[in-house]
Amino acid sequence: MSSGHLTTPWSASARPVARRGPVHPDDVYRVVLQALGFAVLAVAALIVVECARGAAPSIRAFGWHFLVGTQWDPIADHYGALPYVWGTLVTSGIAMLLAVPIGVGASAFLAELAPPAIGEGVAFVIELLASIPSIVFGVWGMFVLAPWLRSALEPWLIAHLGFLPLFQGFPFGLGVLNAGIVLAIMVVPTVTAISRQILRSMPRTMNEAALALGATRAEALAVTLDAARPGILGAVVLALGRALGETMAVTMVIGNSSRISLSLLAPGATMASVIANEFTEATGKLYLASLVEIALVLFVLTLIVNALARLLVLWAVGGRRDVAGAA
């Protein structure tokens, strides 16, 4: 990142004129603001420290085996987080499979093809979709999507694709598939909005040159999309970060079972959903510590994913914070 666009109105320390007196109000002012900045850093540090401290008993007891253990057994007081890591990855995977083609296609339509009025209108609707709280998606997934899956889509999948292990079992309605679909609806605005911003920040000349050479509109669009690839990838990874940490909607529709199953129709659980479900009921020090360790793992996972996404987006738009800031 170049520092050229981040200049401040005045240099951070040197005063223009030497002054009398030991303390100048300007210095006090700067120090107060600086302290507030430190407070933000401190909050972030406290979150990390608290999660690490809370997870310590579990880390000591299970070490790295925590991540690959498949037994989550509060009665035997033995905890392995693999079912939840698995559930998180599978639901986020389904969400990305559904959301990426639709989101990128829609962003191409909105940025390059649609008349500006329609583009703005749809962009507003997408913004609205992004502002709907998780819990509302959860209610919808429980009472609308689940019955439909149970009575229509899942029986069809079992009848026609039941030879695949992915679609074997009983149509519950609530399960991994439901969670994946709800997650897809929740993250598709992220993919669409950021991809649209990035496509719009691409130089028009690229598109125009392709058209002038006789390319069809789709071929010209492909040129722009190709140039925008890192940024779009960043948008996708950012959406992945949201999907990984999404809690309430998933908790309400995933069915909550700590068994690992290949079938998408089976109930499951994610890292976030098991914390939401069991945290207040966790009796016993190790049980609670294990849940906190799941939070820590989730934190680190989203940290990595988000850092990667932000780098990709920033790189793609040449360090333009006004575009990247939307991320």
Next chain:
Amino acid sequence: MSPARRDGLAPPRAVRSRTERRVRNAVALGACAAAAGVLLVPIALLVAQLVGRGLPALRPGFFVHMPKPVGEPGGGMANAIVGTLILIALAAAFALPVGVGAGVYLAEFGESRLASALRYVADVLGGVPSIVVGVAVYGLIVVPMGHFSALAGGLALGILMLPTIVRSTEEVVRLVPQSYRHAALALGAPRWRVVQQIVLPAARGGIATAALLAVARASGETAPLLFTALGNRFWSTRLDQPIASLPMMIYDYARAPYPDWNAQAWTGALVLFLMIAVLAAATRWTTRRIR
């Protein structure tokens, strides 16, 4: 991808016929338009269902009555609505001064190492799953206090509001023209007065928008309240006691096995949705006025 040739150019592809290119073009453009159409389906369904299922029970009583026991008709979520307002007020009381201060610091003095670290941390904080914030606040506030409280819930929501406020404040303060600062300095004002009395008033609208946006996001959050504010069936405005909130109430009512509670969950969801839609619209309106 085909391997590069010695002259650095890709080997020529087989030329496609005119018709094939036309068909490909139509299919690709059609697919993009279809994707945009598909995107609108879930939101249309969601809003239709929200209104269809939530509206029947939406009466004035919903806002002023307390929850009734199972089986008794009527009843509202007055305590949850007031609880949400209290939680949001607490969150804003924490996040606004800290966030705006840090944002102004970044915009006016933000060339130091600390500032780049702060920018990065604010971005990272924005990506932390809200449930993780809930877990951390549980350990930091609830355990030392010995019980769940509105204070803990407000703090958790405030932490979630911080990144939006910090980054947006920095952005809008930077938008204030340099000439304002130069003019004020030339008149002999010290820097703190320039910032406090010239720059901040000029950026007021933008900062208000940032605050609204943060409030809109935080007011729908449920996960960080699960083990901080907990929820409460009764009327409570005490900050050191568990407090009800609209999202928590919806969660409890949606999972309950009673159809009349489920119906109330829909109404609650509709109210929450409308509340946030109004905030989002207000944000959009103020943004337009600034630009």
